[in-house]
Amino acid sequence: MPVVRPRRSALYLPGSNARALEKARTLPADALLLDLEDAVAPAAKDAARAQVVAALAQGGFGRRERVVRVNGLGTPWGAADLAALARAGADAICLPKVERAAEVHAAVQALAAGHAPAGLALWCMVETPRGVLAADEIAGASPRVACLVAGTSDLVKDLGARHTAGRAEVLTSLSLVLLAARAHGLAALDGVFLDLEDAAGLEAACRQGRDLGFDGKTLIHPKQLEAANRAFAPDDAELERARRVIAAHAEAEAAGLGVTVVDGRLVEALHVAAARRTVALAEAVAAGHGGPDPHGG
Known part of the structure; x- marks a missing residue:
């Protein structure tokens, strides 16, 4: 039986926030998503990249899975992100807004040019209608791909939908992402829950994600860790x-x-x-x- 790695909770942390990166070493998260994309302003991109590389070099994260969400290769920062992180000590690189296998191939080539170790995995975010429809080809694009991450916030926006308690607006998309991941033997993570004051809603979303078959949930605040860790672990x-x-x-x-x-x-x-x-x-x-x-x- 393959080694099972818990991914009950994957917490986003702004790469530009040194205090958050330091606190991450003490949090009960299975995975840390050190973010260089949405959480970092354009003027702070270069400094955030250097700060994340330094944090990875410092270590001290224990068994937490270290994943860096880079900027897309189509942005001014994507190529520099991949070059800097190829050998920085991350467990995985998370590619945002992936819509086709060619984007995965380009990232793999960039990592190879940076002499990335064979064990450096890719997590692919599926967060657009085109990405959902291409989830199968994305999942099978490279042996480096280890996980598909549902990006439900961007997806709801692109669909012109509304966030609802039962998440009917994204259930079809979530199922397609999960099917693609499982068809290729990959992990799959559910999208974020945005209301930090709705504990009952978070609990319900975690249970729903677990019932659907996801391995865990992406999170936006440490206060959400306990609910995700409980929901996605066997009682x-x-x-x-x-x-x-x-x-x-x-x-x-x-x-x-x-x-x-x-x-x-x-x-x-x-x-x-x-x-x-x-x-x-x-x-x-x-x-x-x-x-x-x-x-x-």
């Missing part, structure tokens, strides 16, 4: 049932049977695979964020 009852499913199926196989019943429900090999992933995710979550930083610090 005690799920974990206990997963272990019983694994044990019961093993007993059935030992008796020469291919199926068994747990809590009145049929259990086959596919249910065992899901149960094993649940256990692996719980174990990875339990390992926490405080492990050694492979980049030093």
Whole structure:
């Protein structure tokens, strides 16, 4: 079974905010999205890039996944972002507003020119109607692509839709992004929740994202971390049932049977695979964020 990496919570942090970058080393986020794009004013782009590169070199982020959202290659800053970050120690580069495989290919070429290590992954943001319709080709564009990120705020704007509590306006798009990610064996992250004062709404959006199948949620404030971490991790009852499913199926196989019943429900090999992933995710979550930083610090 592949290694399961928790991505319950992916927190955006402005690359121009030194205090936020320092605080990130203590936050219970699975992934940190150090942002050089939307959160940084044009006049601050170069300074923010240098600050993020310095923060990565300093290290101290533990097991948190370090992802840098760069500016698009069509902007004045995109090429310099990729050149500076190719060997800066990030775990992944997040490409904004990806609409076609050619954009992924261009980013891969730029990283290769910068001698990026083979393990440097790409996260692709799907946040426009064209991007949603091209999600499958984006997901399969390069072995470096590891995750699709739904950008629901830009998508709602481009659709001319309205944000609603049930998110009917983006459910089709979310499903297409998720289908593309899973078809290519990639992770998938749900979009942000914008109302920082609506705790119940955040809880509901996290549950919905988890029910749809997403691995986690992108977040805009540290106060949202607890809800996402809880929603996208197995609770005690799920974990206990997963272990019983694994044990019961093993007993059935030992008796020469291919199926068994747990809590009145049929259990086959596919249910065992899901149960094993649940256990692996719980174990990875339990390992926490405080492990050694492979980049030093």
